Amino acid sequence: xxxxxxxxxxxxxxxxxxxxxxxxxxxxxxxxxxxxxxxxxxxxxxxxxxxxxxxxxxxxxxxxxxxxxxxxxxxxxxxxxxxxxxxxxxxxxxxxxxxxxxxxxxxxxxxxxxxxxxxxxxxxxxxxxxxxxxxxxxxxxxxxxxxxxxxxxxxxxxxxxxxxxxxxxxxxxxxxxxxxxxxxxxxxxxxxxxxxxxxxxxxxxxxxxxxxxxxxxxxxxxxxxxxxxxxxxxxxxxxxxxxxxxxxxxxxxxxxxxxxxxxxxxxxxxxxxxx
Amino acid sequence: xxxxxxxxxxxxxxxxxxxxxxxxxxxxxxxxxxxxxxxxxxxxxxxxxxxxxxxxxxxxxxxxxxxxxxxxxxxxxxxxxxxxxxxxxxxxxxxxxxxxxxxxxxxxxxxxxxxxxxxxxxxxxxxxxxxxxxxxxxxxxxxxxxxxxxxxxxxxxxxxxxxxxxxxxxxxxxxxxxxxxxxxxxxxxxxxxxxxxxxxxxxxxxxxxxxxxxxxxxxxxxxxxxxxxxxxxxxxxxxxxxxxxxxxxxxxxxxxxxxxxx
Numbered sequence: 001x002x003x004x005x006x007x008x009x010x011x012x013x014x015x016x017x018x019x020x021x022x023x024x025x026x027x028x029x030x031x032x033x034x035x036x037x038x039x040x041x042x043x044x045x046x047x048x049x050x051x052x053x054x055x056x057x058x059x060x061x062x063x064x065x066x067x068x069x070x071x072x073x074x075x076x077x078x079x080x081x082x083x084x085x086x087x088x089x090x091x092x093x094x095x096x097x098x099x100x101x102x103x104x105x106x107x108x109x110x111x112x113x114x115x116x117x118x119x120x121x122x123x124x125x126x127x128x129x130x131x132x133x134x135x136x137x138x139x140x141x142x143x144x145x146x147x148x149x150x151x152x153x154x155x156x157x158x159x160x161x162x163x164x165x166x167x168x169x170x171x172x173x174x175x176x177x178x179x180x181x182x183x184x185x186x187x188x189x190x191x192x193x194x195x196x197x198x199x200x201x202x203x204x205x206x207x208x209x210x211x212x213x214x215x216x217x218x219x220x221x222x223x224x225x226x227x228x229x230x231x232x233x234x235x236x237x238x239x240x241x242x243x244x245x246x247x248x249x250x251x252x253x254x255x256x257x258x259x260x261x262x263x264x265x266x267x268x269x270x271x272x273x274x275x
Numbered sequence: 276x277x278x279x280x281x282x283x284x285x286x287x288x289x290x291x292x293x294x295x296x297x298x299x300x301x302x303x304x305x306x307x308x309x310x311x312x313x314x315x316x317x318x319x320x321x322x323x324x325x326x327x328x329x330x331x332x333x334x335x336x337x338x339x340x341x342x343x344x345x346x347x348x349x350x351x352x353x354x355x356x357x358x359x360x361x362x363x364x365x366x367x368x369x370x371x372x373x374x375x376x377x378x379x380x381x382x383x384x385x386x387x388x389x390x391x392x393x394x395x396x397x398x399x400x401x402x403x404x405x406x407x408x409x410x411x412x413x414x415x416x417x418x419x420x421x422x423x424x425x426x427x428x429x430x431x432x433x434x435x436x437x438x439x440x441x442x443x444x445x446x447x448x449x450x451x452x453x454x455x456x457x458x459x460x461x462x463x464x465x466x467x468x469x470x471x472x473x474x475x476x477x478x479x480x481x482x483x484x485x486x487x488x489x490x491x492x493x494x495x496x497x498x499x500x501x502x503x504x505x506x507x508x509x510x511x512x513x514x515x516x517x518x519x520x521x522x523x524x525x526x527x528x529x530x531x532x533x534x535x536x537x
Contacts, residue, residue, distance in 0.1 A: 003393065006477060011394070047477050050490055054474040076470075080355070081528030088527050120294055194525040197349075198473050198493050198518030200330060202289075203282035216475050218493030218518060243473035243493060250525055252356030253466030256506035260468075 006047035009038050013048065017057055017068055028058060028066040053216045056244030060214065075104065075143050077241070079194050079222070080250045088192050088224060091151065091237055093176040099143055107142040113170040114138070115157070122154050125225045125236045133157035135167045140208065147209050148245060153177070153237045159185065178226075181234070188229050195223040198243065209242040218243045280315050284323035292332050292343055299345040303333060329487045331519060347520045350417055351376065354469050355526040368451065369415070378417050385411040387445045389431065396428050399500045399511040407431035409443055411452075414483065421484050423516035427452065429509065433460070452510065453501070462503050470498040473518065484517045493518045 003011070016022045029037065034045045049066055052058045056074075060066045077098070078089040089098055099106035114136045118128040128134065138152040155167055163184050166173050173180050181187040201211055201219045211217045219240050226235040251260060291297045304312065309320045324341055327333045335341050350373065373380035390396070391405040400408065412426040429452075433439045437460050441448055448455050456462040475490040486492045494517050501510040 004477065004479070043478055050475050051477070054493070074472075079525050079527070083528075086528040192527050194523075194527070196354075196471065196523040196525065198495060200491050200493075202286045203278045204286075206282070207278055215489070215491045218473050218475075220471075220473055248469075248471040250354045250469040250471070251466065252354075252468075253464070253502075254504075254506075255466040255468055255502055259500070259502070259506075 005038065005040055006044045006051060009034065009040060009045065009048035010051040012038075013052060014055075014057060022068050024068050026068045028068065030065065050216060053212065053214070054218075054244055056217070056242075059212050073104075074245055074247045075099070075102065075148060076247045076249050078249045078251070079196070080252065081192075087178060087189065088194065090222075090239065091153075091224070092178075093172070093174065095141065095151075105144050107145065108139050108172070110171050111137045111139040113168060116154075118154075121223065122236055125223065126154065126156055126233050128156055135160060137167070143245075146245065147242070149239055149241045150205065150208065151237060151239045153235055155235055159187075159234065177235070187234060189226045189234075190229050190231070192224055192226045196248070197221050197223075201242075205240060205242075211242060211244075220246065220248070280313070281319045281322035281326065284309065284313050284315060284320060285326045288323065288327060289330070289332060292327075297343050299343050301343045302339075303341040303343070305340060329489055329491055331487070331492070348378075349520055349522045350378070350422055352521065352523050353525070354523050356467075373417055379419070381416040381419070382447075383414045384447065385413050385445055387411055387443055389443075392428075395498065396511060399498060400428060400430055400508050402430055409434065411442070420520070422520060423514050424480065424483065425512060425514045428511040428513070433462075433509070456509065462509055464501045464509075465504045465506075466502045468500050468502075470500075471523070472496050472498075476515075476517065480515060480517075486517055486519075495521060495523075 013022070013028065022028070028034075028049070031042060031045050034040070034048070035042060038045070049058065049060065053060065057069065058066050059069050081088055087094060089095075096106045096108070116134050116136050117130075118126060118132045118134045119130050122128075122134065123130045123132065126134070134157055135155045136152055137155075138150070140147065141149045141151060159181065160167050164181055166180055167177075178189050198218050198220050200215055201209065201217070205211070205219055206213075209217075209219070220243050222239045222241075224237040224239070225233050226237070228234050288297070288303065297303070303309070303324070306317050306320050306324075309315070309323075310317050313320070324333065324335075328335065328341075331347070332344060333341050334344050353372065370380040387409060389407060389409050392400065392402045392408045393404060396408060397404050397406065402408065407430075408428050409431055410426050410428050412424070414421065415423045415425060429442055433456070434443050439456060439459050441455060441459070442452065450458075453464050457464070473493045473495055476484065476486050476492070476494045480486070480494060481488065481490075484494075494515050497514045499512045499514070500508050501512075503509050
């Protein structure tokens with residue numbers, strides 16, 4: 001499809017934001033002005049503004065207008081496995097390493113650790129009876145000081161009984177939970193499965209991510225179930241990402257190194273990096 | 276930050292619906308009951324119900340009350356590489372996976388267009404801006420309901436220089452374009468990358484998918500770039516599908532497929 005007019009208007013405004021013609025905090029031209037400038041209908045102009053809103057570029061304040069917000073460069077999480085470790089991206093210590101590798105600044109406060117009873121999707125994924133005790137480790141994650149995602153990992157309490165006491169400690173497990181469970185229990189993650197869904201944010205999530213009240217920014221929710229050598233699930237990690245500042249990559253087969261390391265389209269490294 | 280009361284009420288009801296406490300067909304408590312239960316004004320309760328209605332979770336039946344709607348059964352797309360099928364026929368891969376979920380697939384005859392490559396089409400296909408590209412666009416349905424809009428982009432060179440003539444014919448390529456390019460030109464899909472983003476639907480999408488007007492149901496916009504055995508991109512497929520009826524799975528790691536050649 002040729003780019004529809006609203007996309008061209010959005011592109012034009014995005015260009016102005018990127019080049020600094022429109023600075024953070026600046027007010028966008030009014031709907032009337034944009035309509036005249038692009039000879040577009042009201043709906044088309046609204047679509048363009050909506051599109052920029054979901055990209056986290058502008059925010060509309062009722063009765064005041066639409067303003068450029070401080071741009072957060074989307075962060076790309078790779079969901080498919082790292083060819084070297086076989087582990088998926090986006091969790092625990094790997095998260096910090098990945099963020100640093102993209103030249104950005106990760107921050108994760110200490111996790112909130114709770115004992116809960118398994119129900120619903122957690123019981124299903126971990127193949128536990130409803131009501132079985134589980135350890136939940138919940139963490140807020142920031143990139144460049146902006147709230148980026150919320151992550152909660154659930155473990156069967158039996159892992160603690162078997163000796164993985166650290167799961168109960170409300171601080172980061174170094175150098176990562178998978179490594180720790182391998183060391184103390186000989187547990188090895190042989191595969192995992194991600195389910196990727198999208199939904200409107202809850203009120204709590206809207207507050208944490210500071211999402212516009214319009215509800216135009218969705219959250220992406222991933223459910224990752226990790227399996228051990230006996231193909232028994234031992235961990236469920238639920239991550240909630242604000243869609244305006246997060247993108248996701250999945251690789252399959254042989255992909256050129258420049259693409260695997262390129263963080264977003266249009267940002268190709270000039271030289272292939274080899275590690 | 277604000278956490279308005281209507282959102283709290285809506286979130287709480289949504290949790291009960293998600294958890295199956297409130298099943299499809301169940302009548303919600305009345306406005307009066309809810310306002311008593313939450314110590315909220317009736318207009319606040321009305322706002323909460325309005326939000327749930329927009330999300331497609333409940334529906335008002337005039338004169339009867341508000342009821343929980345039957346959940347849309349999501350279509351699940353597997354993003355991981357299936358070693359057995361990798362790089363082979365992709366055309367009926369979609370319809371097969373729909374059928375495997377015991378559902379009925381359908382899609383329109385492709386609309387074939389030519390364009391000058393700009394933006395992500397140029398970047399992903401690694402073509403100079405304004406190169407000639409062709410696109411094949413299809414609407415896809417499951418059980419008669421609109422599920423996705425898909426557009427594949429190819430460099431026009433594949434047709435004019437290399438002779439993949441069927442790409443510019445507005446007719447379904449039954450075996451899929453991957454298989455066709457492999458048979459016709461020896462271009463083999465060796466790998467791919469998905470880039471997954473979520474945004475609000477535009478007007479065309481809102482109408483086609485029959486989504487609520489206010490943009491609260493987000494759509495996935497997934498870019499899938501295919502690379503040949505020499506590491507060159509030869510196809511970009513953009514799929515737009517609403518988040519209320521689509522989800523994705525990914526299995527890791529894929530052990531049987533070699534990683535990038537060094």
